[in-house]
Amino acid sequence: MKILKVKIAVPAIAAVMMLTACGDNGGSEAAPEASSEAAGAQLPNGMTIKEQIEARQSQLEKVGDAFKAISDQLKAGTPDIAIIQEAAAVVPEATQGMADWFPEGSGPESGIDTDALPAIWENMPDFQEKVGNMQEAAANLNTVAQGGDMAAIGEAFKTTGGTCKACHDDYRLDD
Amino acid sequence: MTASTAQTLVWDWTIRLFHWLIVLLIPLLWWTAEEGMMDWHRRLGLTMFALVLFRLIWGIVGTWTARFVPMIRRLGSLPAYVRDLIARRNGPSFGHSPVGSLAVFALLAALSIQVGTGLFSVDVDGLESGPLAILVSFKTGREIADFHELNFDILVVLIALHIIAVAIYRFALKDDLVRPMVTGRRGDLEPVSTVKVNPMALIASVVIVAASLYAVINAG
Numbered sequence: 001m002k003i004l005k006v007k008i009a010v011p012a013i014a015a016v017m018m019l020t021a022c023g024d025n026g027g028s029e030a031a032p033e034a035s036s037e038a039a040g041a042q043l044p045n046g047m048t049i050k051e052q053i054e055a056r057q058s059q060l061e062k063v064g065d066a067f068k069a070i071s072d073q074l075k076a077g078t079p080d081i082a083i084i085q086e087a088a089a090v091v092p093e094a095t096q097g098m099a100d101w102f103p104e105g106s107g108p109e110s111g112i113d114t115d116a117l118p119a120i121w122e123n124m125p126d127f128q129e130k131v132g133n134m135q136e137a138a139a140n141l142n143t144v145a146q147g148g149d150m151a152a153i154g155e156a157f158k159t160t161g162g163t164c165k166a167c168h169d170d171y172r173l174d175d
Numbered sequence: 176m177t178a179s180t181a182q183t184l185v186w187d188w189t190i191r192l193f194h195w196l197i198v199l200l201i202p203l204l205w206w207t208a209e210e211g212m213m214d215w216h217r218r219l220g221l222t223m224f225a226l227v228l229f230r231l232i233w234g235i236v237g238t239w240t241a242r243f244v245p246m247i248r249r250l251g252s253l254p255a256y257v258r259d260l261i262a263r264r265n266g267p268s269f270g271h272s273p274v275g276s277l278a279v280f281a282l283l284a285a286l287s288i289q290v291g292t293g294l295f296s297v298d299v300d301g302l303e304s305g306p307l308a309i310l311v312s313f314k315t316g317r318e319i320a321d322f323h324e325l326n327f328d329i330l331v332v333l334i335a336l337h338i339i340a341v342a343i344y345r346f347a348l349k350d351d352l353v354r355p356m357v358t359g360r361r362g363d364l365e366p367v368s369t370v371k372v373n374p375m376a377l378i379a380s381v382v383i384v385a386a387s388l389y390a391v392i393n394a395g
């Protein structure tokens with residue numbers, strides 16, 4: 001939880017502009033100096049740590065896209081059910097195997113821009129449970145969406161969104 | 176200000192209402208965002224949108240002290256005014272002083288950007304978003320949300336400077352600006368223009384604001 005003081009501490013517009021130059025990923029705050037060997041090290045799955053982090057971010061970006069598409073339709077006066085169904089199908093697919101996306105060493109200590117917090121590796125069982133909760137809710141959302149009942153879709157969407165938020169609150173750097 | 180007799184109206188009631196409503200809303204908007212009460216953040220944000228839009232229109236069709244053009248003209252006397260301030264030869268201004276005019280432009284610009292970006296912001300889950308976010312992609316909406324957050328820092332800095340400036344006037348320059356912002360009146364100057372709300376201009380402004388609000392809410 002950020003407090004007002006932190007915000008006021010931003011000394012000047014110039015400094016603020018420099019922060020934007022770092023991109024939209026606040027992860028750099030928590031990241032210590034880059035250690036390129038660690039970043040280039042091979043994981044058991046054959047990827048380097050850098051590739052692993054980028055791969056999971058790109059998958060999650062897809063999930064975010066899909067979620068926004070659903071949210072847009074739910075807000076619209078005349079929702080397009082086909083768009084919802086397509087997007088709902090993306091979520092379970094894109095998050096398949098998510099349990100393996102956070103190997104030891106792929107946190108901020110890798111020096112790579114990531115919003116993953118070290119707390120993940122201190123509470124792995126809980127983190128894994130949250131992955132499971134989300135996957136379950138997302139699968140259900142997909143089933144409900146293919147059914148076409150708008151009220152039920154709204155409910156399932158909220159439930160699934162809650163599982164995203166539950167994990168981000170604890171394990172993702174709040175930028 | 177001593178107990179004065181002849182009271183000149185310098186701020187019409189819409190300006191004063193606008194000012195104290197935004198003073199109330201800013202902390203609430205910060206707090207609702209911080210606590211994740213996004214339903215309320217959106218409602219209050221849309222209220223802020225209406226207020227700021229009204230103020231911008233009022234800067235064109237409103238009373239003399241609300242208008243931007245005289246303020247821009249006054250900027251010309253900024254160096255002379257600042258020299259007077261430093262020498263403590265400052266006198267009361269009818270409307271915003273040259274320095275005050277700068278503050279008005281900076282604060283209104285920051286408020287407009289804050290409201291404008293809020294309308295397009297998307298949170299990381301794609302769950303919560305402004306009413307116009309439907310027009311942009313998730314990625315763009317996220318970038319706008321980052322800017323929304325950044326601009327808030329800028330806004331807070333400007334507000335801090337604003338309050339410090341008002342305090343300097345009060346304590347160093349012995350000019351109480353707050354009372355006129357509450358009562359609308361000061362007793363120590365002659366009016367340059369009457370500050371009377373024109374009902375037609377008011378109705379026209381309110382209609383434009385209401386129509387814009389309606390359009391934004393129903394953009395989906």
Ligand code: HEM
Nearest residue numbers: 190197198201270271272275279282283334341352353356
């Ligand atoms: C919450 C943050 C605040 C914001 C965003 C804000 C914004 C503004 C704006 C935009 C104006 C121009 C008024 C107009 O022409 O419409 C103004 C004027 C003024 N504000 Fe604030 N204000 C804030 C807080 C305060 C506070 C806490 C005080 C009291 C200490 C204050 C005292 C004044 C005064 C006295 C003026 C008139 C200045 C003059 O005589 O030229 N403001 N403010």
Ligand code: HEM
Nearest residue numbers: 204208217220221289290293294296298304305320324327
């Ligand atoms: C002057 C008015 C406003 C102020 C001061 C304000 C302030 C804030 C603040 C401080 C945040 C939190 C940023 C963070 O720490 O993550 C935020 C987020 C947000 N605001 Fe506003 N806001 C304003 C107007 C609006 C409006 C008009 C809307 C849309 C109707 C809006 C929509 C949002 C959304 C969707 C977020 C979430 C973005 C995210 O989670 O990254 N805001 N706002």
